[in-house]
Amino acid sequence: MILTVAGLSFRYNGQRILEEVEFRVNRHEILAILGPNGVGKTTLLRCINTLLRPQAGRILLDDQDLLSIGRDEVARLLAYVPQRGETGPILAFDAILLGRRPHIGWDVRREDIQKVQAIIDQLHIGHLALRPINSMSGGELQKVLIARALVQEPGLLLLDEPTSSLDLKNQVEILAFLRMIVRAHSLTAILTMHDINQAIRFADRFLFLKEGMVYAAGTREIITPELIREVYGLPVTIAEVNGMPVVVPGLDQLHPPETSLPAE
């Protein structure tokens, strides 16, 4: 599915959070929303999942305006993976089955159970299926939450900081996993991220927010030291490691020049 966001503005208590946000993501693509803390990344995600109602703008999924359809319909079009789900002693299987909620009438059907099993098989998380999710590690839980989103059979997948609480190995695993399913199921995915380098490795498009506005959007080519300095307020150099650009914070920032002490 193609997501087109046009002229989206959101105010909260009269304060401008997002202003005239415009971008577009194609099928099979992962878009990373980047920018410093408090710039409105999560707010933008919440506008797209219709939890927040923007004062102006349109959010089109193919030709359908998400802001003008009911929440049941939205739930069949997009799925959302929260940064940290509430966890109780619920089996992973049941937690994933919850993703069928928009499709469930009076009760789960055999087909729903089979779809859950299918997704568990595809994601190779059979060993987690009968474990309660409150006993899982961050990486395991993240996979279960992604499985729940997938079993919802959406066209658009939204993820809020999917790697923020994970160690390096799990970060890479989750993102590789995500890229694999986006390609395999012709999904569109949007995620917010802090780690620019992980984003460069796994995302196809990038959206840099600054002061609630789109500062830059595009493919990897747009990422330059100037851009990062403007958006994050930090001088950086971009090196190349194994053919991948790597953003390195400016050294002078990490080691401020020593002030010369007055001679005794």
Add this chain to the structure above:
Amino acid sequence: MHLDVNILHEPEEYLRYVRRKGLFLIGAGLVLVLLFLVALAIGSSFIPLPEVIAAFLSPSGEHVSTIVLNIRLPRVLSAVIAGAGLAAAGVVMQSVLRNPLSSPYTLGVSHAAAFGAAFAITVLGAGSISHLVSDSMVVRNPCLVTICAFFGAMLATAGLLLVAKYRSSRPEVMILVGVALAALFTAGTTFLQYFSSADQIAAIVFWTFGDVGRSTWSDLLLMVVIVLPSLGYFFFTRWDYNAIDAGDETAHTLGVNVERVRTLAMLLSSLITAVVVSFLGIIGFIGLVSPHMMRRVVGCDQRYLLPASCIAGGILLLGADMVARLIIAPAVLPVGVLTAFLGAPLFLYLLIGRNVV
């Protein structure tokens, strides 16, 4: 996205797990039915089970049949319905407020309902102690009492919902609001008592001891009419509670209107509380303990937790009432006194013990 359901294998182990839950529910239901029959059999005169069943099958108007159908049956049915209703209210409140300490009793809703009832009895003159039937309180106008109890319960619920919406729904805040509401409405009831006649004070005090033996067939009918459809609604929306348990934002993206489900659940829980309190008085602990007991046995999934809690609530209140009838026989203790005596140790034991299924 398309999911291929031509899968290699059925989730055997999961299906076994689901069957186990189903069997547990059936087993618990059978225990309730058995207890129901035993409760009809015991009392000041013991009636053997076959005769109890015979009284059901062919109501003859004889002595035994009269005891079973007219004296014991309303009491036993009240216990089951009130127990199930309070337990369901507890389970649903715990879910939508995301707070394990929620129940009609701990959030002050019961006290508010009792205040409403006391208001009806004293100010509106809806009831007084009758000296004709010993230990029994006669309400001249049960509808008025119920309506006032409901308004009281609604006041408390509105307070809770407003704080949750505009300030914070953190567990400690909700419980503090509950404590404040309980204190406020208890003070209100005390205020009413201060200006009441001796008879009215006796009526109110007697009122606050929850007792399932008070209800008449017409009370029972009103309880059934309110409690059963509410339970039906709760069960129908069980997936919404599961979704809310997973977080408000997740619930929203699963198509759940969180605000509406929360408000409706609180309103119906208050309605159940109000109708139970106005006919039976304050019965604490059932709404808090039953869901927690069952959570440790069947887990947090509302598909099982909701029915299991209702059954457990029915069993608990019925069991407590049986003990209340026997412990100082031939006198009968109000069951509200006993629910805490039975519930508290059981609750502690379950908290310390391990999960069962």
